Amino acid sequence: MKISVAIATYNGEKYIKSQLQSILDQDMPVDEVIICDDRSTDNTLIVAESFIKENGLENWKVYKNAQNLGFSRNFFNAISKTTGDIIFLADQDDIWLPNKVSVMYGIMLQNPKILALSSRYSLIDSFNKDIENPGIINVDIKDDGAMEPVSVQSLIGCSYIRGCATCFRASLKASLIDINLDDLLAHDWLINILASLNGKNYIVNKILFKYRYHGENASLTAVSRTRLIGDIEKRKRGLEQSVFAHSYILEHSHEYKNMTQSIKKKLSKCIKFEKLRLKFLNTRNLLLYFLLALKVGNYKMYYKSFFKGIKVWAGDFLYAYNIGGAKGQK
Template sequence: MIDVLLATYNGERYIEEQIESILAQTYQDFRILIRDDGSTDGTVPIIERYATKYPEKIVIIKDGKKGGSAAKNFFHLIGAAESDYVMFSDQDDYWLPDKIAVTYRIMQKIEQKKGKNTPILAFATYKAVDGELKDTGFNEKNNQISAFKLDFNHLLVQNYVTGCLTMVNKALYTKCGDFDDRILMHDWWMALLASSCGVIYHIPDVVMLYRQHGDNEVGAVDVKSLRYRIDKFLDKKTSSMQYLYLDQAKLFMKRYGRIMPVEEYNSLKTFISIYSYKFKIKRMHVLLKGKYLKGDIVRAIGQLWYI
């Protein structure tokens, strides 16, 4: 059994089409757990209607808690999950019919090699479309400047995992713990856990249409464009974000330091200590030696500049 976790907030425009695309999957051994985070539009009546129509497939989680962010909403859903595997769904995308089947097949192959007790994360690929599901000509390669860098050190400073393309096994999601404001995104947190204590794997198959519209909380951006690179280099937030990465890393050490392999533990310890060095040149040396760097030269230079 697979639990599909669907987090909603004011998503009436696309939520029906998304639910229909999940219900139409070729692999049917799943249920959808939906949690709304205080919508003020017609989202709640829509999901309640679907839950009434498909009681064996759809469960609405009502815990009375206010999330306030997509990450927190998903953490509440993770706490309600019970199945052997979990997938994550945004409210405005469109799943191709074999999304679950393709991802689950890869997950099974990895578990056969590594065992069910190993935390495993597998994530696939999307194609970007507009609000009417028309191809925008934008693909996932535009959203990642370099090849996926899924080693722990790179993931400490940049997330390469898209939650709505992801499946994790029970050995992983039961270790996520409670939400903390220092956790930047649920998918990033799980990527760190999988890369340090288990297995993380990218599936090249396109399994989902990723809608681009004005309401996306986190949307696909052409990070290869010169304009984007210059803007990111000049953005003052680039400096403050590095402190957020460190805060997340410190929390990760607190929760998982005792179970991490020695190599990853030492890497995390070194990364956390970076601001203990008085001189910038030493901090730059630590980043370069440990390869705690963004995925392209422009953003890596910006990272070194602001360290």
């Protein structure tokens, strides 16, 4: 089977060479690398093209978008240009361990019913130093080699698998739809939920790359009113996208062989709940916030934690009333 790597870049000149080098250094060479640049304003294109030329990589291609597409659509663009049977996704600033491709390819080869496979990862900072105790939401560092199934239910309302951890079969490409999921769910959610709906989807508990974590956790009280209003609009837009995406899955439920009545019920519940959140953010009606309080357990779906769900519920109030303190709560 042919192996492709899809990379979406934007202003990544600082780290892109290290990422490309780690892909080149794989103990099992990839057949193709597709890089789509979303009109970077730095030297990302120059760095990538120079790396390809210096190493004589004929099957590594760089494309510059005619217009800015945004994060998710840029990835979809890169994916559309791949010709491989197995497609790996790569961020522009991570570092792959040398056995990432061989381990994941081997599992996919032995298990033809697996449509998508993700790995675990460690974290590094901007200076390539390991982050030992990250305490970061939805990061589960396991390295016991076990295989964990990814259910459809676990993905409803939550994008907890990073695209850069994932490879998937080219057969999924035809199912991908051109919607903008930047703010809340992103391309990785769509790929993984479609894999779980159409076949098997797993995470292998093996650390196979280093994820670069850029922690820009500004003080909540330091957020300006202008920035906060922008964040409120982003929150609303994210909920609108989530409602659209989950509604799309529900409306096309007949197309997915693993769809069940319980999944449909959970999708409907998620859509109804997020519409209620959106209505509160738009109207600031305290009665609606009271209704959300009665459904506060629903917030758990975002971070798989009741306590963190409470923080998201509180965040809705802070965002709705422009109270400096909302930044960072989904």
